[in-house]
Amino acid sequence: MPQIVYTDYYSHILGRSLKVEVTGHWGYPILMFPTTKGQFIQNRDFGLNDSVQWFTNNGLIKLYNIETLDAENIYNKSIHPNERVWRYHLYHQFLTQEYVPYLQRENNTHTIATAGCSFGGYHAANFGFRNPGIVSHIFSMSGAFSIRDFVKGGDSDLIFFHSPDEFMRNEQSWRYNHLWVILGTTDRDALRPDNRQMADILSERRIKHWYDEKKWANHDWPIWLKMFPEYLGKFF
DSSP states (O other): OOOEEEEEEEETTTTEEEEEEEEOSSSEEEEEEOSTTOOTTHHHHTTHHHHTHHHHHTTSEEEEEEOOOGGGTTTOTTSOHHHHHHHHHHHHHHIIIIIHHHHHHHHTOSOEEEEEETHHHHHHHHHHHHOTTTEEEEEEESOOOOOGGGGTTOOOHHHHHTOHHHHGGGOOGGGGTTOEEEEEEETTOTTHHHHHHHHHHHHHTTOOOEEEEESSOOSSHHHHHHHHHHHHHTTO
16 A cells, blocks of 8 residues: 555645645655545545556655645635636645645655646646646646636636636647646546547647547546556556
């Protein structure tokens, strides 16, 4: 069994501590996100961490399952849409300015990987696409690539800058030459059109990526448990 440690990380930007589950004793750091409003232990509870146990046991990767604040920002319908995206932007700043620099120091590496399923795939893709200088791999499984539907009525520019299916249309391929983008979906996936569109955008911008469409599978954990170890096996 891999080593599992539970810890808190205090954010000065957010003014609070966030919970983290760290799986593995050594290896390349992968920042992991849960699905919509999921707890930081969700990927473990549903078996995603165990699906790549061979990699963690052999010291190839180290998983950092970070708490997200979906219910307080993007999914918080009690506040104005502009406030929702602003709160999410602060969470993104926490990752960029505080937590990922900590991961870089702890693991003595400049780059990290990101991974997640469904809305966790959105988090992984949005962070990776916005920060290509410090991300080497994006593992997005049945991911989403826009927050516009969640903040209807908002007019903040931040909606555009946190929707990869919009801002990536203007990006230059040279910024992403080192980055591996994996978009996993299925023929029965409700988010298949989103993934197909994102792949088309990357192709238009000449950004290398792997669009992988599985057959006879739904938007759910069983296929993600098969995808993740397969994708990691291509790189680690």
